Amino acid sequence: MNQNAGFGTKSIHGGRDHSDPFAALSVPIYQTATFKFANCQQGGDRFAGQEAGYIYTRLGNPTTTVLEKCVATLENAEAAVAFASGIGAISSVTWTICKAGSHIIADPTLYGCTHAYLEHGISRYGVEVTFTDLSDSNNLKNALKDNTALVYIETPANPNMKIIDLEEIAKIAHAYKKHIKVVCDNTFATPYLQQPIALGCDVVVHSATKYLNGHGDVIAGFACGKEDFMGEVRMLGLKDMTGAVLGPQEAFLVLRGLKTLEIRMERHCDNAVKLVEYLKANEKVTEIYFPGLPEHPNHEVAKKQMKRFGAMIAFEVKGGHDAGAKLLDHLELCTLAVSLGDAETLIEHPASMTHSTYSPEALAESGIPEGLVRISAGLENAEDIIADLDQAFGKI
Numbered sequence: 571m572n573q574n575a576g577f578g579t580k581s582i583h584g585g586r587d588h589s590d591p592f593a594a595l596s597v598p599i600y601q602t603a604t605f606k607f608a609n610c611q612q613g614g615d616r617f618a619g620q621e622a623g624y625i626y627t628r629l630g631n632p633t634t635t636v637l638e639k640c641v642a643t644l645e646n647a648e649a650a651v652a653f654a655s656g657i658g659a660i661s662s663v664t665w666t667i668c669k670a671g672s673h674i675i676a677d678p679t680l681y682g683c684t685h686a687y688l689e690h691g692i693s694r695y696g697v698e699v700t701f702t703d704l705s706d707s708n709n710l711k712n713a714l715k716d717n718t719a720l721v722y723i724e725t726p727a728n729p730n731m732k733i734i735d736l737e738e739i740a741k742i743a744h745a746y747k748k749h750i751k752v753v754c755d756n757t758f759a760t761p762y763l764q765q766p767i768a769l770g771c772d773v774v775v776h777s778a779t780k781y782l783n784g785h786g787d788v789i790a791g792f793a794c795g796k797e798d799f800m801g802e803v804r805m806l807g808l809k810d811m812t813g814a815v816l817g818p819q820e821a822f823l824v825l826r827g828l829k830t831l832e833i834r835m836e837r838h839c840d841n842a843v844k845l846v847e848y849l850k851a852n853e854k855v856t857e858i859y860f861p862g863l864p865e866h867p868n869h870e871v872a873k874k875q876m877k878r879f880g881a882m883i884a885f886e887v888k889g890g891h892d893a894g895a896k897l898l899d900h901l902e903l904c905t906l907a908v909s910l911g912d913a914e915t916l917i918e919h920p921a922s923m924t925h926s927t928y929s930p931e932a933l934a935e936s937g938i939p940e941g942l943v944r945i946s947a948g949l950e951n952a953e954d955i956i957a958d959l960d961q962a963f964g965k966i
């Protein structure tokens with residue numbers, strides 16, 4: 571494949587080396603836990619890293635290798651590592667970077683379990699975590715310390731689409747100390763809309779459970795970055811510390827899902843724009859959180875670093891939490907479920923679901939109102955999604 575190929579071409583052909591003995595069009599599923607050695611010498615050489623080749627699927631698998639190469643190509647990264655989940659990727663990366671005494675700086679607006687992991691998980695092992703609003707880069711300057719090892723960001727952030735200037739954050743962190751790793755969770759944007767590594771970040775993490783797979787039938791994650799560092803993440807974070815390895819079946823499904831990422835993202839984004847137009851005209855909606863709106867506080871940054879504004883929308887309803895709950899209970903086509911990035915439009919209530927791990931104080935600090943409703947615009951016909959919302963709004 572030509573290195574200058576377009577995104578859609580890369581998502582179909584990326585990582586394929588055409589080495590299959592039967593020339594199968596789709597990547598075969600190597601459903602095996604272990605691989606035979608020709609003799610003892612070969613086994614020893616593979617373990618010693620003196621001979622290339624597979625050993626055991628926790629360390630690598632041919633189906634997964636193709637997928638990892640494809641995702642690295644899409645993120646413009648030297649290498650990628652696949653994981654059993656997004657949280658598997660996030661914990662493996664942070665365990666690889668940090669040790670007791672390390673300091674992490676993170677924006678407080680994050681996916682609920684990522685926030686819980688940083689606040690209550692890794693902090694149990696002598697790693698200090700400072701949460702500060704990174705949409706103001708002065709807060710980063712004030713928080714950086716000698717032992718800062720990692721700056722952690724989601725943009726657009728779950729669940730309120732807060733936007734952070736990746737180029738600016740990476741520049742400030744690296745000017746302070748070159749070795750600080752700036753890690754960006756690119757789940758909401760996908761590499762089609764935003765390329766954190768090109769903007770100066772060191773590592774991209776993903777919940778591939780969402781848009782990358784795109785069909786709501788797989789839990790998966792990725793980390794992408796420099797080849798040397800991804801080697802460390804594989805050999806320490808994944809192999810020895812978390813063991814959060816992606817299975818070959820799941821790798822196959824993500825490869826299949828990725829083939830349509832570009833066209834799915836275009837349709838998701840088109841539908842989101844139409845939903846936002848509808849919500850803007852709806853007098854029962856008091857607030858809309860969408861980076862494509864000029865009144866979004868970081869609209870200009872989103873415009874600079876994203877191709878389009880994504881397909882995640884949050885809003886508040888007149889009457890607060892109770893009115894929002896009523897709306898969700900009356901939907902017929904839109905699905906009341908957590909997760910996002912699927913063909914189906916998914917809708918949920920962050921304060922009691924995805925972000926129920928946050929304390930009321932942390933919700934307030936992160937700009938997540940109690941009544942907030944989050945919607946993942948699916949791939950159905952926009953008129954049908956809107957008609958369903960409209961009938962449910964009619965019941966509150």
Ligand code: 3LM
Binds near residue numbers: 755
């Ligand atoms: C959700 N999010 O509905 P997995 N990073 C981001 C995420 O949104 C998520 C992860 C990482 C949701 C999941 S809530 C129980 C359902 C930005 C997940 C974690 O480990 O693959 O689930 O990814 O917002």
